[in-house]
Amino acid sequence: MSGSTHDREVKQDRLARVRAATGGALVLTSHEAVSWYLDGVRTHVSLAGPPVLAVRVEDAGDTLFVAANEADRLIAEELLPVDADRIVRVPWQTPPAEAALAAGPGMPESDVAAQLRAARASLLPGERDRYRALGRDAAEVLTDVLAGAAPDHTEQEIAASVAAGLVARGIDPLVILVSGAQRLAFRHPLPTTAPLGERAMVVVCGRRHGLIANITRWVGADAADERILAVERAFLDASVPGRALDAAFAEGIAGYAANGFAADEWQRHHQGGPTGYAGRDPRATSATTDALAEWQAFAWNPTAQGVKVEDTLLSTPEGWEVLTLDERWPAMVVDGLDRPVALPYA
Numbered sequence: 200m201s202g203s204t205h206d207r208e209v210k211q212d213r214l215a216r217v218r219a220a221t222g223g224a225l226v227l228t229s230h231e232a233v234s235w236y237l238d239g240v241r242t243h244v245s246l247a248g249p250p251v252l253a254v255r256v257e258d259a260g261d262t263l264f265v266a267a268n269e270a271d272r273l274i275a276e277e278l279l280p281v282d283a284d285r286i287v288r289v290p291w292q293t294p295p296a297e298a299a300l301a302a303g304p305g306m307p308e309s310d311v312a313a314q315l316r317a318a319r320a321s322l323l324p325g326e327r328d329r330y331r332a333l334g335r336d337a338a339e340v341l342t343d344v345l346a347g348a349a350p351d352h353t354e355q356e357i358a359a360s361v362a363a364g365l366v367a368r369g370i371d372p373l374v375i376l377v378s379g380a381q382r383l384a385f386r387h388p389l390p391t392t393a394p395l396g397e398r399a400m401v402v403v404c405g406r407r408h409g410l411i412a413n414i415t416r417w418v419g420a421d422a423a424d425e426r427i428l429a430v431e432r433a434f435l436d437a438s439v440p441g442r443a444l445d446a447a448f449a450e451g452i453a454g455y456a457a458n459g460f461a462a463d464e465w466q467r468h469h470q471g472g473p474t475g476y477a478g479r480d481p482r483a484t485s486a487t488t489d490a491l492a493e494w495q496a497f498a499w500n501p502t503a504q505g506v507k508v509e510d511t512l513l514s515t516p517e518g519w520e521v522l523t524l525d526e527r528w529p530a531m532v533v534d535g536l537d538r539p540v541a542l543p544y545a
Contacts, residue, residue, distance in 0.1 A: 203238065204281060206323050210236055213318040214256050217311055224257035224305035227315075228296035231476035232308050234409030235319045237263075239329065240277040242409075244269070246371060253299035264289050264299040313489060316480055320473065320492040327513065329408045330475075330496060333370065334511050334522030337405045337412040340364035342525045345418040345542050350397060354379055354390040357401060365405050373411065373478065374404035380419070383505045386468040398422055398541065400507060409476050413498035414523040415509035417541040422505060428533050430454040430501040431508050434470070435519055440493040444472065447491065448483040451499065464503050471500040474511060496522070508538065 214236070218225050227233050230242045233250050242250040252265040252273065265273060267288040274283050289298045300307060308315055322330065344360045354377035365372045378388035380396030388400070398419035405412050417423075433454025437447040451470060456462035472483030475496045481487050483499075493514060500509035513520040519536055530537040 203325055204279060206238055206325055207236075207279065207281070209323060210318070211256070211261075217314045217318055218256065218306075220314070221306055221311060224255050224303065225308065225311065226296070226299045226305045227254040227256065227308050228299065229308060231319070231409070231480065232315055235476045237277075237282070238279065239326075239408030239410065240273065241371075243371075246373065249294065249296065251295065253295040255299050255302060255305060257305070261285055262287060262299075262302070264295040264302070266291055266295055316473075316489055317492070319476060319480070320489070321494045322475065322496060322513070323494075326410065327494065330410050330412075330511075330513065330522055333405070333407045333410055334412045334414075335524065336368045336407075337365065337370060337403060337414055338523045338525035338528065340368065340370075340405075341401060341403065341414065341416045342527050342542075345401065345416060346527075346545065348395060348399070348418050349544060350395050350419065352395050353392050354382075354388070354395065354399070355392055357395065357399070358390040361401065361403060365403070368407075370405040370407045370412075372403070373406050374402065376400070376402035386502060395419065402507075402509070404478050410496075411474060411476070411478050412511050412523050413471070413474055413478065413500070413509055414511065415500065415507050416528070416539060419541060419544055421541040421543070423540050424503070424506040425531075425533075426458040426460065427501055427503060427506045427508050428531075428538050429458045430460070431499055431538075432534055433457070434499040434501065435497075435512070438491055438497055438499075438514060440491050440495070440514060442491050444481075444483050444487045444489045444491060445485050448472070448485060448487070451483075451501070454501070455503075460503050465501075468502045469500075470502075471498045471509065474498040510539070 234242045251269045255262040263286045289295050358375045358377050362372045377390040378400045379393045402415045434451030437450035452465040455464040472479045498511045511522045
């Protein structure tokens with residue numbers, strides 16, 4: 200169990216404001232919404248499947264609709280004690296989301312998606328602490344694995360070692376990408392039997408307590424392009440609490456041309472954005488108008504041919520805090536932040 204009754208009360212208050220604007224019960228059915236509201240519970244059995252529980256939030260209190268074959272485990276290992284008496288056990292053949300929506304008048308979360316993103320944007324102190332621990336652990340796994348990498352290792356061998364390291368620390372490996380030197384043209388390189396070669400990129404999205412750490416690292420020959428770090432800085436400088444996400448996105452993508460890249464480079468790959476209980480919450484585009492918040496997490500990932508930078512950072516009143524940081528990894532200081540460079544082969 201990762202949460203607290205105090206944090207639940209804060210989240211209940213946030214959702215009360217969402218419900219006041221729309222009226223009636225609100226039914227939470229997505230991994231990100233349910234895990235956020237229930238303080239980081241594991242909502243899955245299959246990583247590719249829907250949540251095994253849903254929540255009706257209403258004036259009379261919360262009701263949890265839980266797959267009957269998962270209820271005892273969730274009560275014993277995941278849920279807060281306050282939730283145990285508010286569970287409706289749902290037959291395995293009935294999706295919990297359907298049962299929760301059929302229990303009475305209620306609004307599906309898809310009707311208030313933007314409001315829910317706003318409700319979970321500003322992370323509470325306990326969430327920040329869990330995120331710091333997750334970020335550190337994910338970064339340490341990549342250091343541990345890549346410190347032993349060699350040019351003749353295959354992408355799949357590296358992916359397997361990264362997955363094992365994450366799982367050993369209780370982290371769900373949602374995404375593991377590995378690109379050896381032969382495949383650097385691909386922006387989302389699913390691992391193959393190709394060798395790493397002279398330089399390689401590894402990308403991880405790992406989830407624990409509902410929160411997701413996003414991180415990219417390079418190993419081998421140093422082909423660092425400091426211009427990509429300047430583009431990242433443009434995104435960070437634009438990500439000011441209270442500002443609209445589309446405005447921050449516009450300033451960030453302008454950083455490509457300002458730093459010598461093609462002005463349309465941003466169109467060749469998504470640029471990231473806010474993160475937290477979803478890999479991107481939401482992915483930034485010219486049409487995402489969410490207001491940015493203090494204590495919100497971000498994972499911008501500016502990318503060009505053969506270069507990319509990505510970490511999970513927290514927007515604090517004192518400035519940016521890098522969450523996916525391992526002091527053993529080589530770095531250069533850019534505007535007061537440690538930014539990663541390539542780790543040479545041993």
